[in-house]
Amino acid sequence: MSTYAHDEASRVASSDTLSADERTLVDHPETGDEGYGAGRLSSEVSDGDHDILESEDERERLLTQKEGISGLFNKGVKIGKRDRNAPAKSRERKRGHNGETSALMYEMEEGIGVSNSSLSRRSSESDERRLLATASQRKTRRKRVWRRLAIYLSIVVLFLILLFAAYRVSKPAYAKAATVMVSNGTSLFAPTTILISLDGFRADFLYRGLTPTLNKFIEEGISPKYMLPSFPSVTFPNHYTMATGLYPEAHGVVGNTFWDPDLRKDFYYTDPERSMQPYWWGGEPLWVTAERQGVRAAIHMWPGSEVKIDEFEPVYVDKYNGSELLPLKVDRILGLLDLPGAMDPGAMDDQPRPQLIAAYVPNVDSDGHEYGPNSTEIRQTIKNADTMVGNILKGLQERNLTDIVNVVVVSDHGMATTDVSRLVQLEDLIDPAELDHIDGWPHFGLRPKKLSDLERLHKQVLDRAQNMSSLEIYLRDVDMPERYHFSQNERIAPLWIIPKAGWAIVDKSEMDVVEAQKNGDVYHPRGIHGYDHEHPLMRAIFVARGPAFPHKPNSRVEPFQNIELYNVICDSIGITPAPNNGTLRLPLKPVGLHTDPETPPNETPADPVNTPAATPTQAVASLPAPPATTSLVNAASSLPPAALPTPTSSAAPPAESKPAGESLWEWLKHKGETVEEWVEDFLNKHHNPMKEDGEDT
Structure with a gap:
């Protein structure tokens, strides 16, 4: 037997033990192509092979038929010499088909013939159902994708909001405030204080039956019987003392008018060119302290606020306007509170809501000077100021801010009535030709042209004023009263003549006292301040109410000096004060109520004051x-x-x-x-x- 025959016999003998798939690879065809007989044609593979191959091909076609031009390259793909009808037949025999397809496959396997048209129809219906199911699945998948995308976007947006809020809170402007925010129902408020100064509002003005709002405010808040100004009891030094907590000798604004020997310049309060320069203003005022610590401040006409004292300036500064109507002040203050807060929608970095609002009201002082503190005209002015405060409090109530915003009402000094009978001629005391500068008013600070003449001139003034109980004479470096805190600054003149309350010193260029008294002339201004800061006519007011003052209504504290105001306001808005002369801190410590039996009675000091002993210039006899x-x-x-x-x-x-x-x-x-x-x-x-x-x- 030839070698080939032996191999063939071996193959046949072993074929009985091979599977159908294995036999496919080794069986000879009955006829070969060009002598090649190493295997069967692909058309002769078993039904199982067709199922596998055709299912794979159909799956690929379904997945790619709607994918545009890429599907065109897959339609003509064949494996071997497959029958043209093989795809249709195989579609009916695919694994995982519905029950109808399974039945069809069973009939074919049993030898039951099925026409091509029937197969095509059934195959077409099956394809349509399959396509619909696929589209539904894709739609469902699409919804799931969009749903997930919406969730992811929400998470990202929430994260960005939290990140932004954390950034805002981390800034100094909101670091402290964020922990104590309080809502009024529409907005969140950080600790906020309104400070109102009624210039020239004497403490006993509250006892004239003209101030129902302020008296009610006292009943609801906390206050002393009066607050003491600082010496000299004039506007600019005292407003800057209230703003810094420093005595005038410490912050440098030692009067409304004065000379600086180092700068060789004079300060004059009504002339911005001579007063609104930073080198005059020492210490750190409230608005700088606040802005330095990220608390925004709005200052309305407060003396000194227009000066650029530091790199930290208040976000709002309203320049002085003596003719501004009081209702406009109310609108301005309430308008600032209506701005969106730092944590509110629409918050604006360039227009933030301030936490400190300090407003200056000059009306009582100006009318007191013009008409006198006991005039008929001043009564209406006092009423108007009280009404203004009432409108501010009403606006807070309408905004549900009564228990959220602190309100502090103060004044800088009182006022005394003047008269031509209470004048002293300067020339009767000293020759103005020997003086280089005269500082202040109504007190006179004298600077001799020659410092060597100081001792002689001091002795001369003392001798000539020895019978004048209306005057006090002091040397700055020798016997200036310690309680004045008015000696530790070179801007303070070396020699001082300080009149008693209600008195004034004039030189002859202003008025000849003897002639004025003979003629019955009227001296102007009709009211003056600037005297001993402890005199009853110079007493000022302090009344406070709000969350920073959690005391019983109508609480009373002991009188204090206005150097304490700076610390009180700083504490009320949660900022750390700069070093200052004050020691009082919040919370205030009441000593009782204003209605307690041991409370000192309301005191109305005599004004005009009793006339002291006659001076050399008073030559006219008194009439009964x-x-x-x-x-x-x-x-x-x-x-x-x-x-x-x-x-x-x-x-x-x-x-x-x-x-x-x-x-x-x-x-x-x-x-x-x-x-x-x-x-x-x-x-x-x-x-x-x-x-x-x-x-x-």
Whole structure:
């Protein structure tokens, strides 16, 4: 047997043990192509092979038939010499088909013939169902993708919001505030304080029955009977003391007018060119302290606020406008509170809501100078100021901010009535030709042209003023009272003449005192301040209410000096004060209520003050008091004891003689105003016997 025959026999013998697939690879065809007989044609493979191959091919076709031009390259792919109808047949035999397809496959396997048209129809229906199912699956998958994408985007947006909020909170402007934010229902508020200064508002103005708002404010808040100004008791030094907590000698603004020997320049408060320069203003004012620590500040006309003292400036600065109407001040303050806060939608870095609002109100002071603190005109001015405060408080209530925003109302000093009878001629004390500069007013700081003349001039003034109890004479470096805190600065002149309350010093270029007294001239201004800061006529006010003052309503604290205000305001908005002369800190420590029996009674100091001993310039004899006025005053003694005012409340006008040098007409006019004041005050306080003396209910 040939080798080939032997191999063939071996192959046949072993083929019985091979599987159908294995036999496919080794069986000879009955006829070969070009002598090649090493295997079968692909058309002769088993049904199982067809199922596998055709299923793979059909899956690829279905997946690619809707993918555009890429599907065109897959339609003509064949494996071997497959029958043209093989794809249709194989589609009906694919694994995983529905029940109908499975039945078809069973019939074919049993030898039951199926026509090509029937197969095509069934195959087409099956393809359509398959395509619909695929489209539905794709739609479902698409929805899932979009849903996931929306979730991812929401997470990203939330993360960005949290990141932005964390960034805002991490900034100094919001670091402290974010931990103590309070909502009024529409907005979040960090600790906020409104500070209002009523220039020239004397403490006893509260006892005239003209201030229902401020008296109610006292009942709701905390206050001393009065607050002391600093010496000298004039506007610019005291407003800057309240803003810095420093005595005038420490912050450098030692008067409304003064000379600096180092700068060789003079400071004059009404001239911006000579006053609004940073080298005049020492210390750190409230608005700089706040801005340095990221707390935004708005300053409305406060003296000194227009000066660029530091790199940290208040975000809002309103320049001084003495003619501004009070309702506009109210609108300005409330408008600042209406701005969006740092954490509110629409917050603007260039227009933030301030946490500190300090506003200056000059009206009472200006009318006090022009008409006098006891004039008929000043009564209406006091009422207007009280109404302004009331409108601010009403605006806070409408915004649900009464218990959220602190309100502090203060004044810088009081005021005393002047008169031509209470004037001292400067030339009677010293020759102005020997002086280089005269600082201040109504107190006079004298700078000799020659420093070597200081001792001689001091002795001369003392000798000439020895019979004048209306004057105090001091050397800055020798005997200036320590309580004045008015010696540790070269801007303070070396020699001082300080008149008593109600008195003034004039030189002859301003007024010849002897001639003015003879002629009955009227001295202007009619009201003056700047005297001893502890004099009752110089007393100022302090009243506070809000979350930084969690005390019983109508609480009373001991009187304090205005150097303490800086610390109090800093504490109220949560900032750290710069070094200063004050020691008072929040919370304040009440000593009781204003209604307690041991509370000191309301005190109305005499104004005009009693005339001291005559001065060399008073040459006109006094005239007796007119009987009409005397009888009116004495008539009060016939009233029942319950109706009489207490000695420390609004007492009857003093029955004093006409001051020397004052004309009879001026004296009568003045007495008439005083009596009118007293009668109206008396009726206001005693028409309801249940009222506490001197206070509104």
